[in-house]
Amino acid sequence: MYNRRTILRGGGVAGLGGVLLGGVSWSRAAAAETKAVRAILPSATHDTLAVKVLLERPPSEAPILTIDGRAVAARQMDQDGYAWGFVQDGLKGGTSHELTLSDEFGGSLRTPWRLKTLPPIDSTPEHFRVLFFTCAGGDEGGKPYGYLSVADRQALLDRALSFKPDLAVANGDHIYWDLWTALKYRRDPATRAATEEQYRKIAWINEDIAFDSDTNRKSLNTVIGRQIASIYEDRFASVPLVFVTDDHDYFENDNAGPWGYTFPPRPFIFGLQQRTAAMAYPFALGRPDLGDPYKSGTVEAVKIGKLLEIDLFDCRRGWSIGQDARILFPEAEAWLTGRLRTSQAKQLIHAPSNPFGWSAGKLGEWYADGPSDTSSFQNDKGYWQQGWFDQHQRLAKALSAQKERAAVSISGDMHASSIASISRSADLDLSANAIQAILPGTIGTGTPGFPSTVRGVPPFHAAALEIKDIAKMEERNGFSIVDVFPDRIEVRQFRWRPPEPVEAIATLQPSDTYTIRRTS
Structure with missing residues (x-):
């Protein structure tokens, strides 16, 4: 509940993002009108609109949001x-609202x-x-x-x-601020x-x-302000967003060593991810009920009438090791294969946080491939679990087994x-309906951050x-525009990387185009 005590506490803290961030350059609205607002992050279904608003400083009372002139309760x-x-x-599906x-x-x-609800659930756009x-993250x-x-x-x-x-899908790594793996275990002293x-x-x-100490709250607010609010601002105000969680969003890298595994997340880093999601992820409106909110929080479905379903899943929280090792919770796997x-x-x-088709030699991948140098402490692939690939096989089989839809x-x-x-x-023959595996492009990666520089090897296909290859792998920044029709999916990829001039982005043209047709 918002009360005077909270107001006084908030009034004594620095603005969201900290003084080092500098000014905010809004993309859609005049700066004079938005100086108090740091980000607007919407989401939608066929009958619901939801909006997260991040403010520069806590107000004396809750802000007021209206939809078509009617105030919506603030949380x-x-x-x-x-x-x-x-x-x-x-709300009515497929309708634009002010x-x-x-x-x-x-x-x-x-x-x-204006923000539009998704198409009616029984329609076929x-x-x-x-x-x-x-x-997209990174300081x-x-x-x-x-x-x-x-x-x-x-x-x-x-x-x-x-x-x-x-609609926009931001698939993982919205935050890069690793704790143990950056400060204790990885790289050189x-x-x-x-x-x-x-x-x-x-x-x-x-x-x-204490997790809720002033120090930790202010620090987390600063990370959120610098890595999410500063990038998104209000530019997606009219485009519903979906965020998928990946390893760095839990404030760690996917690693293991004599000290154990970074995942499933320990309580402290899980709390950081949950607090970040509450503040700065768009509302997840398509979570299924898997009988446990902790497990349900790893999957989400976006349904575009009867035209399209996007099933998104977090491949970190459900880690297990041993005889029945998995990357996903059994309930999440069953839900995904059931939807197919x-x-x-x-x-x-399918929109997994962990890629199908490629490896960078990292521990937390579906595949066993890794560096050949086993003497380096940086090489933790020996902690990889066969059960992770076994789960990949079950998902791949179910994806390919669709009788009429392409496997994407x-x-x-x-x-x-x-x-x-x-x-x-x-030993799994997928040729009857080959899996179309797409790496959509990275927004935030700088030159030192690509796999070939960080790990000494570019992304490669698992053995x-x-x-x-349909469009060659390139370690370049970019994004993919995916047009969905009843009989086909058209993919356009856009790629750019320094030292190409930033001015070239404004007129960037597709590097590759590809059409995926339904199997029947």
Whole structure:
């Protein structure tokens, strides 16, 4: 509940993102009208609109959001009052609505804008356009690892939005601020020391004190402000968003060692991810009931009438090891394979956080492939579990077994762009309906952050696969525009990377196009 005590506490803290971030350059509305608002992150279903609003400073009273002139109840999403949520159901599908946002005195916080519900659940639209990308996070001052500048990331997103997508999928790694794996276990001592120096300067999250301490709240707010709010601002105000969670969103990398495994997440880092999601992820409106909210939080379905279903899944929280090792919870796997059998959608896309088709030699992949140098502590592939690939096989079999739909997987995590077709996986013949495996492109990766520089090897196809490249793999920034029709899916990939001039992004043309047709 928002009360005077909360107001006083919030009033004493720095603005969201901290003083080091600098000014905010809004993409759609005038800066004079939005100086108090840091980000607007919407989501939608066929009958519901939802909006997250991040404010620069906690207000004295809740902000007011209206839809078609009617106020929507405000939900305070954090302890201090930086983040507010609004959810309105009972709306008509496929309908555009006018939204306004004002302060408690009625002063406008943004020019009115429009947001549309998804098509009615029983309709079959002739066309729907989806924007896919991954790895938008990373701190702009992120030495020693390096990330693309915020301005460059905004330019990529603005070019993507110029194609007027109906929905956007941001698949994983919205945050890069690893704790144990960056400060204790990975890389050399000098790099770890440099990382600690950076963290202490910008946002020091202290696991040895109370989770809800002032230090930890302020630090998490700063990370959210710098890595999510500063990039998205209000540019997606009229485009529903879906966020998928990946490893770095739990404030760790996918690693293991004598100390154990980073996943499933320990309580502290799970709390960080949950707090970040509450504040700065769009509302997840399509979670199924798997009997346990912890497990249900790893999957989400977006349904576009009877035209398209996108099933998205987090491949980190459900880790297990041993005889029955898995990457996904059994309930999540059963739900995903069940949807492949029962969904009435003309097209169905899997959107896992962990990519099908490629490896970068990392521990937490579906595949056993890894570095040949086993003497290096950086090589933790010996902790990989056979059961993870076994689960991959079950998912691949179910995806390929669809009788009329093409088998399509558009992944997250991998810092690259590519399109390929998987016809065999170990002893599994997929040739009757080969899996169309797509790496959609990364938004935030800087030059030091691509696999070939971080791990010494570019992304490669796993040895267990028979796979044909359709659009060659490139370690470049970019995104994919996916146009869905009843009889086909058309994919356009856009690629860019420094030292190409940032001005070129504004007129960026497709590097590759590919049409995926229904099998019948």
